[in-house]
Amino acid sequence: MQPAHSNTVIEASKLGLTFQTSDGPVRALSDVDLSIGKGEFVSFIGPSGCGKTTFLRVIADLERPTSGSISINGMSPQQAREARAYGYVFQAAALFPWRTIENNVALPLEIMGISRDERKARIKRTLDLVNLSGFEKKYPWQLSGGMQQRASIARALAFDADLLLMDEPFGALDEIVRDHLNEQLLKLWGQTNKTICFVTHSIPEAVYLSTRIVVMSPRPGRVTDVIESTLPRERPLDIRESPEFLAIAARVRDGLRAGHSYDD
Amino acid sequence: MDRFRDKIIPVTTLLAGLVVLWYVFAVIMNAPVQRDMDRRAGEDPRFSEFIGKTLAQAKPTLPAPHQVATNFFENTFTRKITSNRSxxxxxxxxxxxxxxxxxxxxxxxxxxxxxxxxxxxxxxxxxxxxxxxxxxxxxxxxxxxxxxxxxxxxxxxxxxxxxxxxxxxxxxxxxxxxxxxxxxxxxxxxxxxxxxxxxxxxxxxxxxxxxxxxxxxxxxxxxxxxxxxxxxxxxxxxxxxxxxxxxxxxxxxxxxxxxxxxxxxxxxxxxxxxxxxxxxxxxxxxxxxxxx
Incomplete structure (x- = not known):
């Protein structure tokens, strides 16, 4: 493997993962070459079964690749996980129902052994960041779906990892809430300068958020196109009606169509 | 009010039904012994008297609810709690x-x-x-x-x-x-x-x-x-x-x-x-x- 560039956060080469199932082997990922730089916002888009979530899980050391190599900040996924190099946001908020919002955000901090005073400061800061101040003492069931997902993002931000892995975090929310959260997420990314890997199956969401869009296709799961966004970092919601935005969206759609076999 | 309608009425109705059923069975089950006792004593009680006696035996086959209730009440509330009968x-x-x-x-x-x-x-x-x-x-x-x-x-x-x-x-x-x-x-x-x-x-x-x-x-x-x-x-x-x-x-x-x-x-x-x-x-x- 070539030495990782100092600005490279994730470096995957010839990465492959084959699941052994009762119906025979399933190639979830095949020959994925990808390098993600610091401060990038990279979206992974593709139909179900294309391996986008699997790729995120490999980065997070929730799955082990069966071939090729991957490094995170120059470390193996396991080392990166042990160094708490990333925060992971799942599709479901996965808040603990018996903990208040502030205690949910405190969970990773408790596990990492951060002192009570420091925890308090970080909870306040991250809840401010996701606009949930005033809801510290509420239990998850007292919050709407969108607010719950914001709380789970706050939890992933609380321990200040530079890398944020997000697996369809807004997939279960309605479009109005999703637009709002997309806007907030961009703002948050601008404020924190984190590297974000974002899995989605919504083309507008991918184009609106990303500096780079990775188009994937299934059977076997692979990367078919990588699109650099030409949009500026500052993006108001109505940028989505601009010709530039529509051009990128069209390219993503073409990429998806080319990679997807419609004969089945 | 809802609690009254949804809980108390059905529970009470069921309980009343069970008590009635219990009395019926108490009469039926205690009747043979009572008939025997009456014959030996040479008595021939009227029907209502007979029913009353089946529900007031000292050692009934099936005690009537009020007998159990009286016994329970006496042995729970009227005895000293250190008593062996309490x-x-x-x-x-x-x-x-x-x-x-x-x-x-x-x-x-x-x-x-x-x-x-x-x-x-x-x-x-x-x-x-x-x-x-x-x-x-x-x-x-x-x-x-x-x-x-x-x-x-x-x-x-x-x-x-x-x-x-x-x-x-x-x-x-x-x-x-x-x-x-x-x-x-x-x-x-x-x-x-x-x-x-x-x-x-x-x-x-x-x-x-x-x-x-x-x-x-x-x-x-x-x-x-x-x-x-x-x-x-x-x-x-x-x-x-x-x-x-x-x-x-x-x-x-x-x-x-x-x-x-x-x-x-x-x-x-x-x-x-x-x-x-x-x-x-x-x-x-x-x-x-x-x-x-």
Whole structure:
């Protein structure tokens, strides 16, 4: 493997993962070459079964690749996980129902052994960041779906990892809430300068958020196109009606169509 | 108002129906003996008189509800609670061994569940034995336990409590295995991304997630403990306790005493189960449970 560039956060080469199932082997990922730089916002888009979530899980050391190599900040996924190099946001908020919002955000901090005073400061800061101040003492069931997902993002931000892995975090929310959260997420990314890997199956969401869009296709799961966004970092919601935005969206759609076999 | 319509009316109606049915059966079951007694005394009572007499026998086959109620009331409220005839005294004796056995059983059940969840070897080996242990009739085990302990000089509360333990650890163990395994993969993945240790995952995720299961199984366990304590009093020649009262009633055909001891037993059972339920609700409330 070539030495990782100092600005490279994730470096995957010839990465492959084959699941052994009762119906025979399933190639979830095949020959994925990808390098993600610091401060990038990279979206992974593709139909179900294309391996986008699997790729995120490999980065997070929730799955082990069966071939090729991957490094995170120059470390193996396991080392990166042990160094708490990333925060992971799942599709479901996965808040603990018996903990208040502030205690949910405190969970990773408790596990990492951060002192009570420091925890308090970080909870306040991250809840401010996701606009949930005033809801510290509420239990998850007292919050709407969108607010719950914001709380789970706050939890992933609380321990200040530079890398944020997000697996369809807004997939279960309605479009109005999703637009709002997309806007907030961009703002948050601008404020924190984190590297974000974002899995989605919504083309507008991918184009609106990303500096780079990775188009994937299934059977076997692979990367078919990588699109650099030409949009500026500052993006108001109505940028989505601009010709530039529509051009990128069209390219993503073409990429998806080319990679997807419609004969089945 | 809703509570009145939805709960009190149906429950009262059902209860009234049962009482009527009970009276009917009391008359039917006590009639042969009454007819016999009347013939020997050379009496020929009218029908209404005959009914009255079947419901007022001293040692009826099936005592009438009011006989049981009177006996229960007298022996509960009019006796000194230190008296050997006081149901409160007997209930307390049974209750104390029930509570001790229930405490042992709950702790043992939790320990077994923790072992099963954390060690694959225990998971494979222990469960069949636990299930087998519950297929042995408690009536067969109880005298042996009591005799063995008496031989080494342990008598009184402890042997009885151990029989309660024997019955009550099982529901707690089964419920807690399920409870400790209840967190979904998603939550375990989340803990994994934090690089949480096994003990952190246990205390911060598995234990809180198992609490509802714990209280549900404790409700079953506390009732089983009471049964264990009563059964333990039968073969031990115990002089006090609801079980002893049942046995004495059976010896002397004091059917009314037997029934009122049974009533005392069910009152204790209702109290215990309610208490566990209330404790469960309080804990759930403090853990942010949604008010029902």
């Amino acid at each position: 149901l409160v005294y007997h209930a307390w004796v049974t209750l104390s061994s029930t509570l001790l056995g229930f405490a042992f059983g709950t702790v043992l059940g939790i320990l077994i569940a923790v072992g099963i969840v954390h060690f694959i070897a225990l998971d494979r080996s222990l469960m069949p034995w636990i299930i087998a242990s519950q297929t042995i009739p408690i009536l067969a085990i109880a005298p042996m336990v009591v005799v063995v302990f008496a031989a080494i000089g342990v008598t009184g509360l402890l042997p009885k409590a151990l029989i309660s333990t024997y019955l009550s650890f099982f529901p707690v163990a089964v419920g807690m295995v399920k409870g400790l395994r209840s967190p979904e993969i998603l939550y375990l993945d989340l803990m994994h991304t934090y690089n949480a240790s096994a003990s952190q995952t246990f205390w911060k995720l598995r234990v809180p997630a198992s609490v509802p299961y714990l209280f549900a199984s404790m409700k079953v366990a506390v009732a089983a403990s009471l049964v264990g304590a009563i059964v333990a009093e039968l073969p031990t020649g115990a002089v006090a306790g609801i079980g002893a009262k049942l046995l004495a009633g059976a010896y002397y055909s004091q059917t009314i005493d037997i029934w009122s001891a049974l009533v005392a037993g069910s009152v204790v059972a209702v109290l215990l189960v309610t208490l566990v339920g209330v404790a469960g609700r309080i804990v759930e409330r403090s853990m942010g449970g949604r008010p029902a």
